[in-house]
Amino acid sequence: MKRLPVLALLVWVCAVFYVGIFLFVGGFLLVRLEVNRTSTCADVLFPGGAEPKGDFCPTEPRFRRVVVLIIDALKSDFARYDPANEAPRPYENKLPVLNEMVSTQPSRARLYTFRADPPTTTMQRIKGFTTGSLPTFIDVGNNFASSAILEDNLVHQLGQMGKRVVFMGDDTWMSLFPKKFHRSLPFPSFNVKDLHTVDNGILQNIYPTMEGGDWDVLIAHFLGVDHCGHRFGPDHPAMAEKLTQMDEVIRAVIGRLGNDTLLVVMGDHGMTDTGDHGGESQKETDAALFLYSPSPLFPNPGSQVEPEVVPQTDLVPTLALLLGIPIPYSSVGQVLLPLFSTAESPTGLSQGEALWINVRQVNRFLETYSSMAKDIPPESLTQLRAEFSRISSEYLKSVQEGKPVSSELQVSMQEYLTSVRETCRASWARFNPLKMAVGLSVLAGACILCYVLSELSSVVVSRGVLKVPVVCGVVVGGVVAVGQLASQGYVEAAWCLGGAALSSEVSFLWRSRRNHPRGRLALARLLAPALLVLLLRCASLLSDSYVVSEGRVVTFLLCTLSLYVPLRLNWDGLLLPPPPSDSQKPPGLVPALTLPPSVVRRESATMLVCVGVLVGSLYLSLSFHNCREEQGACQPSPFLSPLSRVQDSRLRNLHYVLSLASLAAWAYLLHRWLRHYGNLNSPGVTVFAARFLLPLASICTGLHWAVSATPEDSFRNLADLIGLAQVVLPRAAFALLGLGLSLVWLDPLTVFLKERAPLQSRGPSVPPPKYRASTGISPQAELHHLIPQLYQRIRRSLEDGVPGGPEDGGPAVEAYGLGTVYSAPLVLLCGLFGLGLLLLHPEGMALAFLLLLLESGALLHLHACSTTLSSLQRAPSNGFSVPWAPVVLWSLAACQFFHTTGHLPTFPSIQWNAAFVGFPQGHTGTLLPATLVTLNTFSSHILFAVSCPLLLFWPLVCEIRGWKGSRGGEEGEDAVMEMRLRENPQQFSSALLQLMMRYLFVSGVQVFASVCAAAILRRHLMVWKVFAPKLMFEASGFVVSSVSVLVGVSLVMRVDAAVGSLFKKLVPEASR
Amino acid sequence: MWDAEIRGMASAHAIIASSVFMATVMPAVLVEKFSVYGTHLVWLYSVAGSVAVVNIAVYWLLGIGPPTKKNTLSYKVSRLIRSCLYFLFSCLFFHTVVVLYGAPLLESAVETFSLAVLLSTLTTLRCLCILGPNVQAWIRVFSRDGAMSVWDTSLQITTGCSVVGAWLGAFPIPLDWDRPWQVWPISCTLGATIGFLTGLVAAPVWIHWHRKQLTYKIK
């Protein structure tokens, strides 16, 4: 078999795909331009302005100090208090202090709904309410590697003004504002299971700090409520405890406030009913904002219009003007008017003055920004400029006349601020159309490449075709780089890569077109029904409704395609045995090989059973789906919540037993399959992995589930032990699985060789070897999977022309398990890997994984049966080629199980808990948790891609049932199963290449479709909510799949090399 | 010979098609507030009933049917009973398939079953009329060279069209257009009926077009 050309072709195609994805994503998800200027006190906002000493920084600020208590995920519902509610839920009525203050001291306290801009992740929100600017899409991914904020922000301004900022709490702040605090007490934030470390750390330090007086601004970021939501959901007694604790904190802080101090209590975002956040549903965006000052601050309620909802950006200018510091340069927020004095009670800035400063600051930012970037539409820019000049002339007129600012002018200033904000929001989703177009064409070319390669696989393997495209790509990439260097002075990697990829694609396609003008590349073959199903799938990616209900759509298509296979066979008249009286046909047309009717009947029955299992498991898999926020009346699957969240102990036990049973079934089925094909007999390390490591790892997994499901308070005295077990058990399972995987890789052969005594010496008196029973060689396995003749044949062919080589005529060596020598390590690898991936999921997903095993088994058998049944029709030249239908089924099944394991193509649905399996204390780096979460998210993609070569092997594995009778007479040999591949290395490599190219084509076309959807619908209402996340997930899924495909293929090559060396070793031994 | 057979089939199909139209129009006179969406089940059963009656009548009158070996009363009765049983089984079969395709299991089970009845009427009933209660023959008909007469070919085409129509009818359900016909199972029943009508039209046309290539084995 030609290993290197196949691998090289695969790597090249994958690389081309990656370049296409990279280019498109780079053009699609552009980051907002950051204005790297900062405001200072000396700034004169408006040339010729009234104040000679600069516009910010009044001599007498309204407050000297401020205490900011950030309670992470303080949803607006949590802060409400309803005395009429007699049976409050755990999260209701637990913060009575806010309501008390607002109702008893209306001039000192206010409670607002504080609306966050999505994405509602903590880091994004901290950026939002310190810089006052709007977030961009790409920042979401930075949550693991948060880096310092470079834009002008409140913390920076406070430091500039010499205010002593003391920070305590969530350590995210430390990476965002390195060295900006006067004093800081960070606590680790990443471990969501830990409800108390951060909060207790703050509580120990906040009161002494407040009393100490060595501070001007105190920021405390509590994380307990958020972690409680992630761990238990809002509707849990632990939430009540946590909120009550927060109530006490707020009371205590209020009691210690000085007269010149403002208290801000706020949530950075809300949470969904399951306690998660990140999206843009109202439950996630609406947090609470509570303002309090010991001295009267607010006008009497009713005397003026109160805002219903306060956008989060508005906190920035408000705090800045209240504390007498400059408003950060890039802020687009609007001052919160009720905090500024009206004309009747003049203390500090008046409302009109505050608005005027705010308007001029925003106008300055708008002017700077529009001079740097051209993404704000000119017409709205002119409109905004006109509005600003109108406002400024009116304001100056009223100042000259000495009149207070009229309320109409205030309203129009507010409107101006709002419209700037909205304009910015609309235009900060910017695209680079050229990059997008190049990315699209590279991707389209890659898809065509895959198709052409799969059609030409037999030709391509036999002669090297890669040299010219690669040389072409390198040359063009280099030329582009040099050209850029000459014209611009710097090199942009994206364009070089794009040029290289495009040129290598074009050169390959052009050459293959010239060499094969017509015939082999019939486009009509693209209209095969299996590919029509793929086309439907791609079309469904262009509609938001279908993307929202993607899980069901894919299941529907899978169901259709799996029913199509038997219908098609029946249409070809292959499902039923041919009628016995075939006298009318001329004898020449009757194929020489006919399957006997009993075999046909058995195969058809097996096939129908497989279809039944397949469709049944498809149906059952629907009950494991998670829900998107767009799906209104949808209940997430009960199996998705971790066992520790289930409060009913009987239900919990039931779930646990079910999961354990599925786990055992998973291990048992794998073991059973390997034993059946005689792969458990050899003394090699792989067999050791299968026999011992797999069950041991399963036991560890089961124990780990038991430990993590125990309620925390039930065994208080065993807490240490439980904590230890939570670390040790999953790590032990990971270690065992890792060991198993590396053993499989080291020595993938599962062949057991038995030397036979020469014929003469073998008498009837020789007793059967003892180890038969003890090593588990079942008589059946021996019968089926003993391949002595094979070795004989190989030897004969090797010693061609050597007369009298094998003198005894009988086989001298028996090899067990040689028939499944390729598929056994692959199955074992997938089994071990699957177990590890299962460990990263909630316990209930064990059922889904069992379903995955059943479904893929049924799919493989379906494919094998249909291959056997249609073997009469197939031209012999096709060799081992796998038709489109099973490949499309396999790829769609990967997508289906993405949904069945509780995943969704949305960012909030990422199962972050996977990062803590085996690491309940959290991580220090970001690489390991990111890897764990990636493995969890794309586990189905990984499993299906790695096991994809099984589609090639399975018909051979199953051939024994159908072929023994029919072919026996022809060549006088036993079933040789996968050794057929060994006999035809050329066909083997071309079939493998074809299968892999088809798989990559099917996955790549889906990526291409979602890329098209994002490009075409980039102004669609749902683009950031549906299409862009879908694109990200599809693209990363493709990257993960293609890497896994390479892993699977290299394992097959590894086995092939090992088999080759085995034969080499045997031949000299036997021919001695 | 070809022309006569095709013309006969075309007129039979025209009668069946017109029965579908009649079943859509007639209840408007009899039932108050009748509409295809509003009183969907009434429409469905009216179509199913009229198609069934007209099918049986047409094929009985034309004398198309499986060759009967015996002509005794008891044999006929047993055939009738078997046909009814087969029809029932096919309803259950379609119901199961539709549920496996993702239809709700418990809620709106009546609607799902009605869809199964309609599909059985459009497909199984015609098989029963043309081939008799003989599953082997049914399976044979749906293979490439399994058709033995123009009627078998037309059965292939109409059955395929009805099932594909129902399948296509499921497509608009997830879309967020909020139209009355997106309610389960209206789009599917409409799809099946439209597919059936298409099949009725397409069958004679297709046979006429391909009459040169069609060779039937002599019975």
Ligand SMILES: [Zn+2]
């Ligand atoms: Zn947060």
Ligand SMILES: [Zn+2]
């Ligand atoms: Zn959180």
